[in-house]
Amino acid sequence: MDRSRWLALGRSLVGGAVGGSVFSLTGLPLAWMLGPLVANLLLASRGVDVAVPERLRGVFLGVMGLVLGARVTPELTHQVQEWWLSALLLVVAITCSTLVAAWWYRRRGFDGISALFSSAPGAMTAMIIMGEQSGGEPTRIAIAQSLRIVLVILLLPPLFWMLEDPATGMTRPVLELEDAWLLLGILPAIWLGKRLCLPTPELLAPLILAALVSVADVAHFSLPPVGMNIVLWVTGSAIGARFRGLSGAIFSRSLLDSTVATALALMVLAVFAELIHRLVGVPRDVALLALAPGGIGEMTILAVALNLDPVFVAFHHLLRMILLMFAAPMLARWIQHKAQRDVAKE
Numbered sequence: 001m002d003r004s005r006w007l008a009l010g011r012s013l014v015g016g017a018v019g020g021s022v023f024s025l026t027g028l029p030l031a032w033m034l035g036p037l038v039a040n041l042l043l044a045s046r047g048v049d050v051a052v053p054e055r056l057r058g059v060f061l062g063v064m065g066l067v068l069g070a071r072v073t074p075e076l077t078h079q080v081q082e083w084w085l086s087a088l089l090l091v092v093a094i095t096c097s098t099l100v101a102a103w104w105y106r107r108r109g110f111d112g113i114s115a116l117f118s119s120a121p122g123a124m125t126a127m128i129i130m131g132e133q134s135g136g137e138p139t140r141i142a143i144a145q146s147l148r149i150v151l152v153i154l155l156l157p158p159l160f161w162m163l164e165d166p167a168t169g170m171t172r173p174v175l176e177l178e179d180a181w182l183l184l185g186i187l188p189a190i191w192l193g194k195r196l197c198l199p200t201p202e203l204l205a206p207l208i209l210a211a212l213v214s215v216a217d218v219a220h221f222s223l224p225p226v227g228m229n230i231v232l233w234v235t236g237s238a239i240g241a242r243f244r245g246l247s248g249a250i251f252s253r254s255l256l257d258s259t260v261a262t263a264l265a266l267m268v269l270a271v272f273a274e275l276i277h278r279l280v281g282v283p284r285d286v287a288l289l290a291l292a293p294g295g296i297g298e299m300t301i302l303a304v305a306l307n308l309d310p311v312f313v314a315f316h317h318l319l320r321m322i323l324l325m326f327a328a329p330m331l332a333r334w335i336q337h338k339a340q341r342d343v344a345k346e
Contacts, residue, residue, distance in 0.1 A: 040240025069210025121293030
C-alpha cells in the first residue's frame with residue numbers, strides 16, 4: 001500500500017475516532033460504529049480522501065465471525081430446526097420488499113434491471129456484479145446498495161433503543177478476552193473460505209472455525225468491550241468511506257431515492273417481523289433485525305453489539321443472501337426477455 005493509501009486510512013480512522021468519541025457522549029447504542037460512519041460519510045462527501053482497505057475490513061469482520069461462532073452450541077442445532085416457519089416468511093418478505101422498492105426506483109428513472117438489483121436487500125457485492133452482467137448500471141446499483149446499508153445502520157439502533165423490549169434487553173454481558181489464540185486462525189480461515197467459494201468468506205469462514213471448536217468444547221472466543229469498540233470503529237469508518245469521490249448533487253439525489261426505498265422496504269419487512277414475532281415467538285427487535293435490508297456482516301455486528309440473538313439473525317441473513325444470489329439473475333433474465341418481446345411487438 002503506497003503512502004497516499006496510508007494517509008487516506010489515517011484520515012479515515014482519526015475522523016472515525018473523533019466521531020465515535022462525540023457519539024459516545026449521546027448515550028446511543030453502537031456509538032463507536034455510528035460515529036465513525038457519520039464522520040467518514042461527511043468527510044467523503046466533502047471530497048476528503050478517506051479509505052479503509054477491504055483486507056483490513058475483512059480481518060475485523062473475521063473477528064466478528066469468531067465472536068458469533070463461539071455462540072454456537074450443540075443445543076442450537078435442535079433450535080435451528082424450529083426456524084422453518086420464519087425462514088418461509090423470510091422468502092415472502094424478501095419478495096414483497098424488493099418489488100416495492102423496485103417500483104419506487106422505476107418511478108425515479110431507473111431501468112428495470114438496475115431497479116431490481118438496487119432493491120435486492122443484501123449480498124451487495126454480488127448484486128452489483130450481477131446487475132452489471134445483466135445489463136444494469138453498476139454505479140447506480142452500488143450507490144443505492146451502499147446507502148441502504150448506511151440508512152439501516154443509522155436507523156435501527158436508535159429505534160431499538162427508544163422501543164427497547166425489557167424482556168430482551170440490549171446490554172451486552174461484560175466479557176473478558178478468552179482464547180485469543182483463535183485470532184491467528186482468521187487469515188488462514190478466510191483464505192480457505194475463498195478457495196471454497198463461501199459467501200462473505202471474511203465472516204463465515206472464521207464463524208465456522210469458532211463454531212467447530214466451540215461445539216467440541218475446545219475453545220470459546222470472547223471479546224471485552226474495548227475490543228468490540230475497536231471492531232465497530234474500523235467497520236463504521238470503512239462503511240462511511242465508501243462514498244469518497246461522490247459529488248454533492250449525485251449524493252443528495254441518491255440519498256432521497258434510497259431513503260424512500262429503504263423506508264418502503266422496512267415498512268413491508270416490519271409487517272413480516274410482526275408475523276414472525278407472533279407465530280415463532282421471537283422478540284420483535286430480533287425478528288426485525290433478522291429481516292432488515294442490510295448486509296450480513298453489518299447486521300451480525302448490530303446483533304452481537306446489541307445482544308439481539310445474533311445466531312438467529314445471522315442464520316436468516318445467510319439464507320437471504322443465498323436466495324438472492326440464485327433468484328436475482330433468474331428474475332433479471334425474465335425482465336430482459338420481457339423487454340425484448342415488447343420491443344419486437346413494436
